[in-house]
Amino acid sequence: xxxxxxxxxxxxxxxxxxxxxxxxxxxxxxxxxxxxxxxxxxxxxxxxxxxxxxxxxxxxxxxxxxxxxxxxxxxxxxxxxxxxxxxxxxxxxxxxxxxxxxxxxxxxxxxxxxxxxxxxxxxxxxxxxxxxxxxxxxxxxxxxxxxxxxxxxxxxxxxxxxxxxxxxxxxxxxxxxxxxxxxxxxxxxxxxxxxxxxxxxxxxxxxxxxxxxxxxxxxxxxxxxxxxxxxxxxxxxxxxxxxxxxxxxxxxxxxxxxxxxxxxxxxxxxxxxxxxxxxxxxxxxxxxxxxxxxxxxxxxxxxxxxxxxxxxxxxxxxxxxxxxxxxxxxxxxxxxxxxxxxxxxxxxxxxxxxxxxxxxxxxxxxxxxxxxxxxxxxxxxxxxxxxxxxxxxxxxxxxxxxxxxxxxxxxxxxxxxxxxxxxxxxxxxxxxxxxxxxxxxxxxxxxxxxxxxxxxxxxxxxxxxxxxxxxxxxxxxxxxxxxxxxxxxxxxxxxxxxxxxxxxxxxxxxxxxxxxxxxxxxxxxxxxxxxxxxxxxxxxxxxxxxxxxxxxxxxxxxxxxxxxxx
Numbered sequence: 407x408x409x410x411x412x413x414x415x416x417x418x419x420x421x422x423x424x425x426x427x428x429x430x431x432x433x434x435x436x437x438x439x440x441x442x443x444x445x446x447x448x449x450x451x452x453x454x455x456x457x458x459x460x461x462x463x464x465x466x467x468x469x470x471x472x473x474x475x476x477x478x479x480x481x482x483x484x485x486x487x488x489x490x491x492x493x494x495x496x497x498x499x500x501x502x503x504x505x506x507x508x509x510x511x512x513x514x515x516x517x518x519x520x521x522x523x524x525x526x527x528x529x530x531x532x533x534x535x536x537x538x539x540x541x542x543x544x545x546x547x548x549x550x551x552x553x554x555x556x557x558x559x560x561x562x563x564x565x566x567x568x569x570x571x572x573x574x575x576x577x578x579x580x581x582x583x584x585x586x587x588x589x590x591x592x593x594x595x596x597x598x599x600x601x602x603x604x605x606x607x608x609x610x611x612x613x614x615x616x617x618x619x620x621x622x623x624x625x626x627x628x629x630x631x632x633x634x635x636x637x638x639x640x641x642x643x644x645x646x647x648x649x650x651x652x653x654x655x656x657x658x659x660x661x662x663x664x665x666x667x668x669x670x671x672x673x674x675x676x677x678x679x680x681x682x683x684x685x686x687x688x689x690x691x692x693x694x695x696x697x698x699x700x701x702x703x704x705x706x707x708x709x710x711x712x713x714x715x716x717x718x719x720x721x722x723x724x725x726x727x728x729x730x731x732x733x734x735x736x737x738x739x740x741x742x743x744x745x746x747x748x749x750x751x752x753x754x755x756x757x758x759x760x761x762x763x764x765x766x767x768x769x770x771x772x773x774x775x776x777x778x779x780x781x782x783x784x785x786x787x788x789x790x791x792x793x794x795x796x797x798x799x800x801x802x803x804x805x806x807x808x809x810x811x812x813x814x815x816x817x818x819x820x821x822x823x824x825x826x827x828x829x830x831x832x833x834x835x836x837x838x839x840x841x842x843x844x845x846x847x848x849x850x851x852x853x854x855x856x857x858x859x860x861x862x863x864x865x866x867x868x869x870x871x872x873x874x875x876x877x878x879x880x881x882x883x884x885x886x887x888x889x890x891x892x893x894x895x896x897x898x899x900x901x902x903x904x905x906x907x908x909x910x911x912x913x914x915x916x917x918x919x920x921x922x923x924x925x926x927x928x929x930x931x932x933x934x935x936x937x938x939x940x941x942x943x944x945x946x947x948x949x950x951x952x953x954x955x956x957x958x959x960x961x962x963x964x965x966x967x968x969x970x971x972x
Contacts, residue, residue, distance in 0.1 A: 410437045414556065421552035425450060428543050428550055439466050440567055442559065446948030448543060451506030455540035457948025460567055464533030468573040473585045474528055478681065482588035484526040485683070486581060489516050491526075491537055491570040498562040502554035507542030511558060511566070514951045518621045518688075519680040519897045520588070522954040524939045535571050538949055586644035587689060591681045593642050594692040601638065601652065604754045604801045605675050605693045608650035609637075612687025613667070613674045614825070623687035628667075628825040635829040636818070648690060651827060655801045657791055659812050659834075662822035668805045669758055671822060675803060676756055676895050679956065694801075697754035698747035698958050699894045701761040702736035706889070709965070709972040712854040715790060716741040716766070719783050727855065732968070736763030737784055742965075744787070745854045748800060749924065750961035755794075757787075758805040768811040789848050791815050797850055813838035860912075860926065860964070861919040861971040871913070873906045875899055881906035886969050893962045900953035905963040907942035907952065912964075927960050 413435045420427040426449065434443040439462065446457040474480035495511045502509035514525035527536045541563075544554035569575050594606055607613075609631055614624040632638075632651035639649045653675075660668050678693030714726045717738060731738065740763050747755060759767065768788050792815050794800040806812055813819065819834040820827050863884075874882040877899040880890040883906050890902055908930055916926045933941055939952045955963075964970060 407441070408433055408435050410435050410442075410560070413442075413559070417552040417556050420550055423550050425543075425545055425548045425550055428456075437564065440571070442563070448507075451504065451508055451543070451545040451548060453507075455507050455510050455512075455542045457538065457950070458541055459536055459538045459949075460563075460571065462535045462537075462567070462571045464529065464535075467533055467535045467571060469528070469533055469535070469581075470573070471533070473581055474530060474533070476589060476592065478588040478592040479585040480528055480530055481522045482520055482584045482681070483581065484523065484528050485516060485520045486584045487528075487535065487537065487570060488514055488523060488526040490576065491539070491566055492516065494566040494570055495539065498558075498566055501562060502544050502557050504542075504544035504551050504554055505547055506545065508544035508551070509554065509558070510540065510542035511562065513537065513539045514900060514953070516683075517898055518682050518686045519677065520683060521680065521898060521901070522939070523900060524949050524952045527938060527940070537567075537571060538951070540951075583684065587684055588681060590642040590645050590648075591689070591692060594640060594648075594690065595695060597640055598692065598694060602655050603638070603652045604655050604697070605653040605678060605803070606638070606640070606650055606690070607632070607653075607671075607674065607678075608648050608690030611650070611674070611689075611691055613670050613691070621686075623685075627687075631826060633820070633827055633829040635831075636820070636827075650690065653803065654818060656795055656817035657801065657812070657815055658803045659816040659819045660803065660805045660822060661807065661819060661830075661834075664807065667822040667825040668807060669760070670825070671820075671827070672756060672758055672803065672805045677897060679895060680897055694754040695956070696750075696752045696958065697756055697895075698743075698750065698752040699756040700740060700743040700747055701758070701892055701894070702763040702766070703734065703739040703743070703892045704736050706734050706739050706892075706966060707732050707968045708734050708738065708742045709970065710858050711742045711745055711965075712856075713738065713741040713745055715745065715851050715854055716785050716787070717783055718785070721783070730972075737766035739763075740766045740787075741784075744794075746961060746965050747958065748798065748854060749856045750927075750958045752958060753799055753801065755800060755802045756804075757802065759807055759809065760805070768809055785848065785851075788812060788815060790851070793848075793850050798853065810834075810838065810841070814843040856922065856924060858923045858972050859919050859921060860917045860923060862913055862917045863967075863969045863971060871910050873903075873910065875903035875906065878902055881909075881963075883909050883967070884969075886967070888963055888967050890959075890963065890966065893959060893966075896955070896959055898953045900951050901955040901959065903950065904939060904942065904952040905955050905959060907939075907950075908955075908960060909963060909967060911942050917970075923961070923964060927957060927964070930960060931957055 429447045431444050441461045443459045448456045474483050499511045500509040544551040611630040612623040612627050614627040616622040636651045638652035674691045675693045676699050678691040679695045682688045710728050712727045713729045717726045813834045819831045821830045881902050
């Protein structure tokens with residue numbers, strides 16, 4: 407391994423040469439207390455920044471094992487270190503000057519969710535820490551400015567590393583608090599199935615966000631307070647007794663007037679599949695981590711999916727057991743969404759009336775009298791929601807504001823009144839007696855068949871496949887854009903980027919026409935569990951910034967990949 411002195415000599419030698427000479431700096435260098443690795447050098451000052459990594463030996467880093475004993479604690483510690491380094495890097499960024507991206511110093515920008523990322527990895531065996539960052543190598547025009555890069559690598563960066571990756575220089579109480587919070591959050595997740603719950607919202611939680619584009623908690627918002635009838639108290643390892651609203655498995659309806667907090671509660675439950683940082687307001691909003699938000703997606707593609715649970719006897723005779731379309735309607739897309747969620751292992755569905763296809767959700771009595779059931783190929787979700795729970799173990803939480811059709815089917819009805827939840831189940835059931843029940847008299851349908859065995863796409867040949875992240879909206883793989891705009895539980899653009907890498911990895915290793923989609927996702931999850939996100943980028947110079955997606959989003963991405971052959 408080379409030394410930091412060797413790197414200085416290289417910088418002296420290439421100063422004021424053409425920008426491509428920066429590639430001579432690639433390699434690993436021993437600095438006091440850590441190893442700096444220059445993994446990928448940008449070809450131009452206006453190109454994407456160079457990728458570097460810093461590795462600190464476990465003995466030097468000095469983090470006690472109690473901070474990363476559990477996987478959830480390790481991820482929380484990695485998240486805390488990434489945030490700390492990111493703060494310091496933001497201050498150091500662009501202190502070195504030049505053209506293009508010169509002087510940029512950055513790492514992953516973490517949101518409110520605590521995610522496993524390539525930006526920081528802690529070895530659970532040794533306690534060693536690897537942090538990845540991007541640096542814009544400085545230039546004047548397209549001429550190397552080595553003196554400014556020396557300022558970054560020998561002055562600014564060492565200060566960032568020293569103040570963020572060594573336990574002795576960090577606030578031990580804050581690190582311990584993050585580890586304790588992660589353990590408490592995992593304890594709630596473990597308690598949910600034991601108590602027959604699919605979600606928990608602690609009293610005092612702040613659910614509203616600052617505005618439509620900010621994930622920060624709203625100032626002056628009404629703190630959440632559980633209705634007495636739904637209150638449960640959980641005993642956590644560190645915080646102790648925590649009381650809040652427990653949503654039981656089954657069918658739960660969230661109702662109320664407009665702007666009273668129905669969708670705000672549902673949104674908090676959607677993202678409750680992830681842990682949140684202290685101060686977010688949703689730290690103790692915990693949802694069954696297999697939960698899937700299902701909505702109508704007009705125009706999406708559907709490939710070889712069994713939607714016969716909801717749609718049969720189409721006038722054109724089209725097969726609904728192996729249903730395929732390039733341009734789904736709202737109802738067929740939502741039917742496919744439910745079945746795909748079941749294939750992905752979801753035991754909880756989340757729905758909002760506002761983003762659902764009306765003809766998929768309900769058919770009122772008058773419509774059934776005018777258009778007889780035998781003439782309607784769609785079996786509404788209302789007629790299947792009870793069966794999904796009783797026969798398939800899939801619970802539903804549904805927001806409804808304009809129709810009371812689900813009052814008969816609901817096991818629990820929660821009214822949001824000025825952001826305060828009230829249990830009105832008894833009232834709703836009494837009032838519903840005056841109205842005929844909709845559906846529910848159908849014989850159980852066979853479970854959907856999950857038989858799809860994807861094959862390699864002929865458009866993606868060879869080892870070099872162009873990938874481009876489009877933020878949370880999607881990812882470009884080869885010539886195709888996979889639209890993920892309506893996969894609403896993607897919390898971070900780096901998750902979308904990771905999904906793109908998963909598609910390429912599957913194309914190279916797993917899509918053989920023999921493995922089912924379930925087996926392919928199992929294999930990807932096993933790979934990520936054993937070797938981490940970095941394993942997706944084998945042979946790529948410099949690991950990009952990625953965040954681990956859930957199993958459910960892996961399925962969602964495969965299901966929206968139009969060029970995938972099924």
